[in-house]
């Protein structure tokens with residue numbers, strides 16, 4: 001641990017993992033704690049959030065778990081309130097919650113379209129809505145705002161070979177929400193950046209029947225092979241790759257970086273052209 005986030009308080013929304021292994025939020029919460037942050041592990045799935053918090057505590061880090069549905073204004077207000085009650089400030093918000101439902105505009109049911117928007121976009125909106133006023137107060141008191149990281153996807157800027165209209169549209173909207181929010185709050189030293197992961201090998205992908213069907217006719221091993229073959233580097237990324245990108249954006253090393261779309265994809269978007 002080199003203490004790149006020493007003294008900072010971080011909320012990671014979606015800090016669990018939907019299955020065994022390392023999702024992006026779980027890895028990010030762990031890396032933040034290893035670098036000295038106090039981490040609030042928020043997730044709809046309390047057991048998953050507790051697993052991440054326990055892992056951090058076992059390593060000697062500081063973390064606690066909170067059950068939060070990011071689509072609920074009240075739940076997000078409660079999350080921020082509990083964070084302030086425990087640690088008194090919020091320096092970092094990592095909006096990692098996201099779901100992917102496969103389907104183009106013709107086959108996608110309207111209620112699925114609406115749910116993906118609620119989870120992927122409204123969730124990040126609500127989290128920023130409640131955290132930014134805290135960061136504004138911090139700026140007024142000490143000149144320090146905070147860092148917000150929105151986890152988008154390369155699906156926001158490219159067709160990745162899988163038709164998921166709602167996923168792509170929500171992530172594209174998240175990019176623009178990131179840019180406009182970054183400009184609006186830059187004077188108060190609140191930085192807002194996006195990470196666009198490429199093809200990552202995470203539990204979310206493993207347990208998505210739609211993705212396994214789209215890539216490998218339901219065979220997960222065939223899906224991994226197909227995804228590896230698409231990437232110029234020859235393999236998918238890992239949750240840790242997203243976590244280390246988030247660490248940079250969260251840290252003071254990125255103090256002059258805002259409104260960025262940081263692509264973490266082994267070169268695949270270059271190949272799509």
Ligand SMILES: NC(=O)c1ccc[n+]([C@@H]2O[C@H](COP(=O)([O-])OP(=O)(O)OC[C@H]3O[C@@H](n4cnc5c(N)ncnc54)[C@H](O)[C@@H]3O)[C@@H](O)[C@H]2O)c1
Nearest residue numbers: 014016017018023024044069070097098153197200202204
């Ligand atoms: N895995 C990939 O290949 C990939 C690629 C690009 C972008 N991403 C993005 O990275 C992020 C995380 O992906 P992951 O693979 O780690 O997924 P994951 O499913 O393992 O983790 C997401 C967590 O969010 C939680 N969650 C879902 N709905 C919630 C809600 N309403 N409120 C609170 N928590 C909720 C889940 O319980 C889960 O623990 C997502 O935003 C995803 O779109 C992933």
